[in-house]
Amino acid sequence: MSARFERIGVIGAGAWGTALAQVCARDGVDVLLHAREAEVVAEINHSHRNTPFLPGVALDPAIRATGALGDLADRQLLLVVAPAQHVRGTLSALGASPTPLVLCSKGVEQSSLKLMTEVARETVPGAPLAVLSGPSFAAEVARRQPTAVTLACGDVALGEAIVRRLATPSFRPYLSTDMIGAEAGGAVKNVLAIACGVVEGLDLGRSAHAALITRGFAEMTRLGVALGGRAETLAGLCGLGDLVLTCSSPQSRNMSVGLALGRGQSLADALSGKLSVVEGVASAPAVRALARKLGVDMPICEATAALLAGEIQPRDAVSGLLSRPLRPES
Secondary structure (H helix, E strand, O other), rough: OOEEEEEEEOOOOOHHHHHHHHOOOOOOOOEEEEOOOHHHHHHHHHHOEEEOOOOOOOOOOOEEEEEEEHHHOOOEEEEEEEOOHHHHHHHHHOOOOOEEEOOOOOOOOOOOOOOHHHHHHOOOOOOOEEEEEOOOHHHHHHHOOEEEEEEOOHOOOOOOOOHHHHOOEEEEEEEEHHHHHHHHHHHHHHHHHHHHHHHHHOOOHHHHHHHHHHHHHHHHHHHHHHOOOHHHHHOOOHHHHHHHHOOOOOOOHHHHHHHHHHHOOOHHHHHOOOOOOHHHHHHHHHHHHHHHHOOOOHHHHHHHHHHHOOOOOOHHHHHHOOOOOOOOOO
């Protein structure tokens, strides 16, 4: 296997997968993007566009698309960008392979309460793994606006090789060895972004917004450390950085759903018309269950999961958080 990674596959042609294909398509790299939708495959191959998921972005002509996972068999590196709840099925269909996998999906599997690296080790046990996470809006990355992310890999040499391949003048990966910390940050920030959207939708002000991000970061760190990650990882791009971005702009799908809920819409109405998966909706019950299993106090995530499940209303969620017993900040 060449450490130059001249043949790269990207599994998942949503906004983020397409943007990452755009990052990889340079210096003569052969980039093959897997899409489930035949119309997306056709448009990418014929018009170099992905209108349903990444409108208004001209794609590098070097990017080719396919609807067959088997076509990725000759790839030297695979970026897995399927929705978190579909990663197990996608990797099972891909089959056993020694090809390194960069896991770009953010979430906790509902059925098992496992992170994506755990899912990957069970489905493709021979594959070297890395995790890509950090503050990044797909449209900005695809348009080559400056972005910095975390690339976490237990194998430093492999991680360095992946960083070299993905790095561009506008896309800067920072190497870490803490895959668990990187995954925990990516999973929890989506749930917290929904909560921040609710605060915005209720028009509770910037002070409440800042408090929620800060206390949410404490919850994220507690869970990440309980899982075996490092607190300093969560204080970096893949934790605090991603949290700030996702909780600060309605461009975030998760925050936009929370905004709709805070304004009185039902969850079904908030999700209506969204082609892309809103990962926080799927991860919230899993994060709540995982926190309970580990004995980690995560009241904001707990309230968000309850809200999404229809157990409480937005203002009740806020009142419940504000009426908790006073305690030292930690």
